[in-house]
Amino acid sequence: MIEARGDGRVEEAVTARLHHDWSVVPGTERTVPVDALCVTHGFSPQLELPVAAGCRLRGGAFTDVDDDQRTSVPGVYAAGEITGIAGAPAARTEGLLAGWAAGGGDPGDRAAAALRRRRDRARAFAGRLAAAHPVGAAWPGWLRPDTIVCRCEETDYGTLLHAADGAAAAPRAPSGSVPARPRPLPGPRLRPHGRRTAPRPGGRRRSPPPARRPAHPARRAREPSS
Numbered sequence: 001m002i003e004a005r006g007d008g009r010v011e012e013a014v015t016a017r018l019h020h021d022w023s024v025v026p027g028t029e030r031t032v033p034v035d036a037l038c039v040t041h042g043f044s045p046q047l048e049l050p051v052a053a054g055c056r057l058r059g060g061a062f063t064d065v066d067d068d069q070r071t072s073v074p075g076v077y078a079a080g081e082i083t084g085i086a087g088a089p090a091a092r093t094e095g096l097l098a099g100w101a102a103g104g105g106d107p108g109d110r111a112a113a114a115l116r117r118r119r120d121r122a123r124a125f126a127g128r129l130a131a132a133h134p135v136g137a138a139w140p141g142w143l144r145p146d147t148i149v150c151r152c153e154e155t156d157y158g159t160l161l162h163a164a165d166g167a168a169a170a171p172r173a174p175s176g177s178v179p180a181r182p183r184p185l186p187g188p189r190l191r192p193h194g195r196r197t198a199p200r201p202g203g204r205r206r207s208p209p210p211a212r213r214p215a216h217p218a219r220r221a222r223e224p225s226s
């Protein structure tokens with residue numbers, strides 16, 4: 001599924017066959033009328049609690065923990081999917097280990113060592129699974145300037161590219177002002193630099209980002225193409 005279109009609600013989905021790198025196989029796009037759409041790839045944990053506790057994150061997506069599930073905040077331990085997606089056995093074992101450490105258990109105890117080994121086996125399996133199903137590097141080729149990237153702000157890809165271009169030249173915030181603290185966004189992120197001339201699905205090249213913010217793509221989908 002490479003595109004969702006609609007006016008206020010989803011009305012059409014565009015599917016396509018993909019190459020190994022997730023670039024679109026030309027000529028395979030198909031537009032399907034839909035009432036609803038469910039799409040997922042991978043998982044993202046809810047990080048509100050570790051973020052609220054001030055725990056350091058790893059890669060912006062998971063809580064950073066040491067070998068005994070200690071976070072960067074003294075006295076705070078983390079276990080399960082907030083430290084990495086590895087399935088129920090890994091989460092349970094991490095919980096046992098965190099409980100052991102939090103309860104003052106001897107870190108050199110054989111029971112703790114066995115828990116660490118069991119956890120590491122489960123994590124290694126999850127790592128292999130994730131490596132077998134990566135997000136293809138060519139997916140940004142699906143984006144157009146009017147593709148909505150953030151629905152909360154209705155920010156489109158063209159605006160994002162403009163912002164990325166202007167970031168270096170942008171004036172600094174006045175001293176004393178407090179910059180907004182963005183909520184960490186887990187999972188793969190857009191990497192707009194160097195992508196703008198990537199060919200669109202079907203081989204056409206993208207037009208440069210528009211000077212003005214384009215209409216919502218849902219509305220544009222209804223406009224006759226020129």
Ligand SMILES: Cc1cc2nc3c(=O)[nH]c(=O)nc-3n(C[C@H](O)[C@H](O)[C@H](O)COP(=O)(O)OP(=O)(O)OC[C@H]3O[C@@H](n4cnc5c(N)ncnc54)[C@H](O)[C@@H]3O)c2cc1C
Nearest residue numbers: 046047048049079080081082085086087088089090091092
């Ligand atoms: C559909 C589905 C099928 C799955 N099948 C398998 C399977 O076959 N085998 C397997 O190994 N794993 C499977 N899993 C994964 C497995 O469920 C998880 O790995 C496991 O539950 C992780 O445990 P956890 O304690 O880390 O997180 P969870 O079990 O998700 O527990 C986290 C808890 O924290 C609560 N919470 C979150 N944020 C807050 C907050 N801000 N304040 C208060 N509470 C909060 C949540 O409500 C939840 O109760 C599956 C998951 C899903 C969704």
